[in-house]
Amino acid sequence: MANRDLTPAQRVALARNPDRPGTAEFIQNLFTDFFEQRGDRLCADDGSICGGIARFHGRPVTVLGHRKGRTLEEHVAFHFGMPAPEGYRKAQRLLTQAEKFRRPVITFIDTPGAYPGLEAEARGQGEAIARSLALMSSLTVPVVCVVTGEGGSGGALALGVGNRVLMLENAVYSVLSPEGFASILWKDASRAEEACGVMKLTAADLLELGIIDGVVPEPEGGAHLAPQVLYRELDAALTRELDALAKLSPPALAAGRYKKFRKMGEHALRKERP
Amino acid sequence: MSSILAQRRQKLLAMKALRSGPHVPVYAQEDCPGCGQPVERRALSGHRFVCPLCGYHHPVGAYYRLSLVLDKGTFRELDANLVSGDPLNFPGYQAKLEGARRRIGTGEGVVTALGRIGGVKAAVGALDSRFFMGSMSAALGEKVTRLIELAGKSRLPLILFSASGGARMQEGILSLMQMAKTAAALEQFSRRGGLYISVLTHPTTGGVTASFASLGDIMLAEPGALIGFAGPRVIEQTIGEKLPEGFQSAEYLLEHGFLDAIVPRQELRPALIRLLALHGYGKGGESHG
Ligand SMILES: [Zn+2]
Numbered sequence: 001m002a003n004r005d006l007t008p009a010q011r012v013a014l015a016r017n018p019d020r021p022g023t024a025e026f027i028q029n030l031f032t033d034f035f036e037q038r039g040d041r042l043c044a045d046d047g048s049i050c051g052g053i054a055r056f057h058g059r060p061v062t063v064l065g066h067r068k069g070r071t072l073e074e075h076v077a078f079h080f081g082m083p084a085p086e087g088y089r090k091a092q093r094l095l096t097q098a099e100k101f102r103r104p105v106i107t108f109i110d111t112p113g114a115y116p117g118l119e120a121e122a123r124g125q126g127e128a129i130a131r132s133l134a135l136m137s138s139l140t141v142p143v144v145c146v147v148t149g150e151g152g153s154g155g156a157l158a159l160g161v162g163n164r165v166l167m168l169e170n171a172v173y174s175v176l177s178p179e180g181f182a183s184i185l186w187k188d189a190s191r192a193e194e195a196c197g198v199m200k201l202t203a204a205d206l207l208e209l210g211i212i213d214g215v216v217p218e219p220e221g222g223a224h225l226a227p228q229v230l231y232r233e234l235d236a237a238l239t240r241e242l243d244a245l246a247k248l249s250p251p252a253l254a255a256g257r258y259k260k261f262r263k264m265g266e267h268a269l270r271k272e273r274p
Numbered sequence: 275m276s277s278i279l280a281q282r283r284q285k286l287l288a289m290k291a292l293r294s295g296p297h298v299p300v301y302a303q304e305d306c307p308g309c310g311q312p313v314e315r316r317a318l319s320g321h322r323f324v325c326p327l328c329g330y331h332h333p334v335g336a337y338y339r340l341s342l343v344l345d346k347g348t349f350r351e352l353d354a355n356l357v358s359g360d361p362l363n364f365p366g367y368q369a370k371l372e373g374a375r376r377r378i379g380t381g382e383g384v385v386t387a388l389g390r391i392g393g394v395k396a397a398v399g400a401l402d403s404r405f406f407m408g409s410m411s412a413a414l415g416e417k418v419t420r421l422i423e424l425a426g427k428s429r430l431p432l433i434l435f436s437a438s439g440g441a442r443m444q445e446g447i448l449s450l451m452q453m454a455k456t457a458a459a460l461e462q463f464s465r466r467g468g469l470y471i472s473v474l475t476h477p478t479t480g481g482v483t484a485s486f487a488s489l490g491d492i493m494l495a496e497p498g499a500l501i502g503f504a505g506p507r508v509i510e511q512t513i514g515e516k517l518p519e520g521f522q523s524a525e526y527l528l529e530h531g532f533l534d535a536i537v538p539r540q541e542l543r544p545a546l547i548r549l550l551a552l553h554g555y556g557k558g559g560e561s562h563g
Contacts, residue, residue: 116503121503127484266416268448
């Protein structure tokens with residue numbers, strides 16, 4: 001089926017396809033000289049967020065993203081790409097260094113959400129995400145974010161406060177998984193497909209709502225069918241965005257990002273007599 | 275300020291607090307959720323809706339919450355008429371919103387205001403957990419952000435009382451984006467030297483926990499409040515076991531390093547006055563010892 005004919009539910013399935021390329025593949029195919037930085041310097045290294053320093057067309061950048069893993073062991077270790085607070089605190093460490101060494105930041109977003117577990121709560125999942133949002137909003141280097149698969153809730157947004165936010169054509173981005181949405185709103189998780197329809201989670205919907213800035217086309221049938229084609233498109237899109245942002249001053253980059261998120265939802269307001 | 279105006283303001287807040295009321299009518303004929311004993315409504319309202327037998331802190335409405343900490347006659351509400359539209363044309367949402375506004379007497383899930391605490395002018399806000407469970411809507415995010423920006427511009431201390439069930443599902447991704455918006459505003463406020471005191475009340479969860487509620491310079495909570503990112507039910511489903519007693523309680527968070535103090539409701543106003551003074555606001559601000 002042609003990409004443009006896919007239903008929202010079909011895109012959700014494609015976004016979750018286990019063969020879909022993710023952060024590890026993007027780093028390997030679009031970047032050179034990658035040096036992985038591990039650990040949050042507080043207590044652990046959470047592999048569900050992978051990041052470090054690399055070159056993008058020769059220029060040093062900080063690159064990071066969610067990682068679901070390819071093997072059973074990795075799936076278990078990375079909770080299928082659901083970060084613990086340690087993951088977000090590692091990301092904060094990398095972002096702070098990007099700021100210090102004036103490296104542009106590129107993030108890849110692909111997570112069902114932050115991990116809802118006992119230890120994750122004990123170590124402050126909410127605080128970790130909140131700090132990431134605050135930090136990312138204030139960086140004075142260029143930040144380009146790409147939702148590449150599932151962008152689920154605050155766990156996704158924590159890597160998503162960019163000057164430019166792009167989505168792959170079949171990626172989805174939402175306040176909650178369609179299953180969670182259906183179970184909270186209708187007390188019935190089996191109505192997930194219906195939820196996909198009303199949630200406005202596709203790239204086209206989110207572009208129209210002004211949540212994202214651009215859509216990266218995928219090969220027909222989805223990114224996993226012709227990854228090399230996708231890498232070329234993604235490379236071109238990142239190059240374009242980084243070149244444009246390189247012209248802006250550090251204060252303008254921070255101010256521009258603030259303004260972009262400050263406006264989110266302004267069309268959703270009404271004034272009425274109390 | 276003219277005293278007639280002050281009296282009027284006080285009356286208005288008292289009226290709104292009464293009309294929007296604490297949650298308590300539900301419990302009036304029932305037993306206290308804390309100790310299981312029957313407690314009379316009158317006894318409760320004399321105790322700021324804290325159970326006189328066991329200390330259980332009943333959730334209270336936003337106007338009532340603010341009336342407990344502000345100096346009499348200083349409450350000036352901001353953006354009272356700013357309400358949520360229906361950005362995604364979500365079936366049934368508009369009618370539910372109107373019902374909630376009528377029933378609860380607030381325009382949205384948060385009330386923001388300027389007022390004085392122990393004579394110190396402050397920007398204050400309180401979420402109301404009865405209004406769509408205090409969930410984050412575009413209007414709630416906007417009111418909180420405007421309050422933060424106003425506090426920054428006017429160099430006022432900021433105090434927010436959180437109570438939230440998480441995201442406003444009917445506003446989808448726009449609800450999510452309010453997390454980034456409020457966190458960004460707080461970061462700017464903080465970098466300019468603003469003081470933010472965050473008070474977590476029962477329950478504070480989801481996107482509110484993962485944004486403005488967790489970013490206070492000073493983090494306070496009411497006794498027994500449930501505070502977390504993921505809800506207890508979601509965690510139980512994920513890990514497939516029952517959660518330990520007291521998990522995600524204010525006491526648990528204090529133990530794990532995420533709070534400065536747990537402050538009972540009757541001690542909150544004096545605690546705020548003391549903290550404001552320690553940061554150089556008000557008469558006790560300058561210490562020359
Ligand atoms: Zn009791």
